[in-house]
Amino acid sequence: MSALSAFLVLPALLAAPAQAAPAPEQQGGHRWVDPRPSTAKLAFELHKLRLFSRGAVQVSPIGRSNEGRPVWSARVGHGPLRILYLTQQHGNEPLGTPAALEFLRETGLGNSPYQRWLRSRVTVDIVVRANPDGHERNWRYNYAPEADPEFGEPGKGYDINRYHNPELAPEDNPATEAGLIQRHYAGFQPDIVVDYHMQGRYRDDAGRELTGSVKWPTHPEVAERAVTLSKQVTVVAAAAMNAAGGNISQYPGGNYQGIARNAYGLRGSGSVLVELSAMPAEHEQAQIRRATHAMLAVARGTANGSLRKIDPEAAERIPPRGEPIGAARTADSA
Template sequence: MRKTVFLLSAYVTSSMVACSGGETPGEPPVQQTADMLSEGRSIDPRPSTEELASELRAIARRSRGAVEVSEIGRTNEDRPVWSARVGHGPVRILYVTQQHGDEPLGTPAALEFLRLAGASDGPWQRWLRSRVTVAIVVRANADGFERNWRYNYDPDANPEYGERGKGYDINRYHNPALQPDDNPATEAGHIQRQYTAFAPAIVVDYHMQGRYRDLGGREITGSVKWPTHPDTKPEQVELAKRITVLVQQTMNAAGGNVSQYPGGDYEGIARNAYGLRGSGSVLIELSAMGAEHEPAQIRAAFLSMVAIAQTAAASGLGWIDPAQADRIPPRGEPIPALAGAAASWAPPPGSDSDD
């Protein structure tokens, strides 16, 4: 399988620290972070199901107990859905990657976060783990990944969101009124159970989108959004907006161009559902810009994970003005000649958004 190589310059980490409210007692060592994602180690943007399991187990072994890896369920084809947990602090954060099987880049970013936060044992790592607990559902949709398609695999599916005879769009089946045991989208039920058991204050869901340009013609590298369902409590919306601002600043400091995502308000979308359930819930969409941009996109997702965890561990997010989220520029128009070649994503039938 083709692998890509990371190049992480020191200024990226320094900028990320600045975005989190300035120097903190737990400032991550710049050189150590750079070494984690260096010229010396290649990163597979699409590890196989077997390679993913092997990587997670290896990280857990190297962490000497700091990272715990477990199955939270099985797919319809009996593949594991993995959860990895690091830290024992009071602030709980849940990251979810690859609900859509053909949107892979959040998964290698999650592996890098686990290596940095758990497999290393420096002062910063110990400080972070004492203040936050991070759980990650790593590749929620293993069956969809195997087929390189959006949906899970269910040949009996006749879904409202998905494709008959193919599968369900997992990210339409998180409705708080839908009980996990009654959830027709198997993997969404696993995520619901994980959410209930873990009770996170923050939920961040990593996806991918096509290619877009902003109003000035520059290509968009990613998009972000908070809950937009009208019944979401204001305090959850404000927290999610603060996270959104932090993510945009972090990714832009790393050379990105992050826009506001034009998502809908359907309560079954994870971004909305977990906001309704009481968390600061955020969507991150990485643009599918082609193979040559994948290292930068994985790096951007990794940096967002570090920035959210570090900021929550240090000063918290209260210093960020949530009104800044509304000033994040709109995504703009698709780039037709590139969008189809870059990714196989498509909005589900009958939906007004593709998250």
Template sequence: MKPSLSRTAAVASVAMAASLAPAAGALAAAPAAPASPASRPAASSPSAAPGKGVRLHSNAELARELRRIERAGHGRVKVRSIGTSNEGRPLWFATLGTGPKRLMYVTQQHGDEPLGTESALQALRTLGVGDGRDVRRLRSKVTLGIVVRANPDGHEHRWRYNYDPDADPEYGEKGKGYDINRYHDPAVRPEDNPVPEAAAVERAYARFRPSVMVDYHMQGRYAFPPPDGREITTSIQWPTAQGVPAGALKRSRQVAVRVNGAFTRAGAVVSQYPGGSYQGIARNAYGLRGSASLLVELSDLPPARQRFQVRTAYLSMVDLAGAAASGRLDGIDPARADAIPPRGPELPQGARAESAEAA
């Protein structure tokens, strides 16, 4: 397919948005890598007209783009595979920085929730390819690792699950595969995990030892109830399982406050996400393991707003790393997380094709 003009526009709009987000601005203004060709529109909905939404990297293009970023970073970004999907695709983990504060982001555990992966590529370009003073300082304070597209098979098949059609999963769908984001249970050893993608994230987490873990997903479409009525673009939630250490919960809520602020400054409309307490969900599982843990859900907005969604998530990634680097994250009052309003009702056009239950 032809290279997409919309990617160039997306890069320009990121720089523009960054000027509205002071905390991320200096970093986000760093030059981005050249626009790259990509393969298909983001939304699974048939109403997504090709060419209008963000064009997504295919798995092959993602691998090439990560290598390109690695080369452009001249050693500042390292990309390696932390495992293999059932269909033999590498699971990419990109790291940058040398600092003592360790953050880990995961994108696209659900194959049909792709936009966080595009945001991650932009964050890697800004933080890993850029070499201005602010970015160099950030890299001296922080080590960031990103699992870029945890579910390449699901991306290929355009569905939520991994690819394991012979399985009869407790969480997942027979004939398709497992729901990766139900298989991070700290009580199950990675070698006993039936889901290779989840086991790879668990092993990478154990080696990387991040104090902050953020998991990027997509949800349907929701609004605040009247009289507010605004459409919610982003929902977030911290761990809600029983047994999460108090310190991890406090730091998770500090991360939530910071991430809420980054999205809001970028023009997003943020709510809490009404997630469950099951300990196999990454948000809960990595909180139970002692990290600050946060789920981010980008709403599945129409194609014309997908670039906005990618940009706001990108800004949240850069901003959180910056706040960790500066120490500002530690000074946040965790009680402010309670002021993030609950999610409102689903819009009539908002149901996702695969499953009304996101996360």
């Protein structure tokens, strides 16, 4: 069996429900989802979810951005296995945020046997739009125009996803929103962290456009247990997106410990980066759906135990990212 076909059989394995777990019901039609909800609309949607879920979705700010916007946490479920999703650390990488809203709808609204079972097994906390100031300006950084950041851009702000270093205390963190996430992580102690970003457009080695890329922590000091779990999460997320019509590669990321993928791996969590490709507008709904599927699959695979049975080395068989399509963006690294 070729490496590629070995990889393609995974969705079928993952779709098989584990013993005693109710089957997820058929998901509803593909309604249009706002790919870039405003800050006000995001708050409105989150509070609607809180209200209509009758408490199954809890919503609270983990703090405020430099400009005073709330950074929201939305939490669903009350199970012992804890999962943290992060979206939109980079303000101009929006699609993880609407995917998170869809995940919260599908898991939090309703009381089917499957939903009740899932919520009894896992607690999923999502920092929805970690960087609201960057979203407001449609740029990568937070808003700190007076700063001279080691990672970031003078006149703009810090690159939040370079300030998760475990050796950097939240109170000393110059990137406000990264400090909020560090504190939130320490309070929640998640088993798994998945961080949703967007990259430019790329092809695989066969010339087909990639819809996304994934990677586990590559810092050499991440404990083997955490690397194993990270690779298992990587495989589940990639398989779910491939099953939804995606074409996923590995992400060629570095070892720096300030990147969330490495930092939360160093702290012992299964830690994964998901990069959705910035495809043209007519593909955005599909891209949002793929990210939602990845979120649902990691939650389901954690809840029913199937994720821990995945061969971690299957992650190594995810193909590499190929050439960029058109002009490569300058700053699309994680």
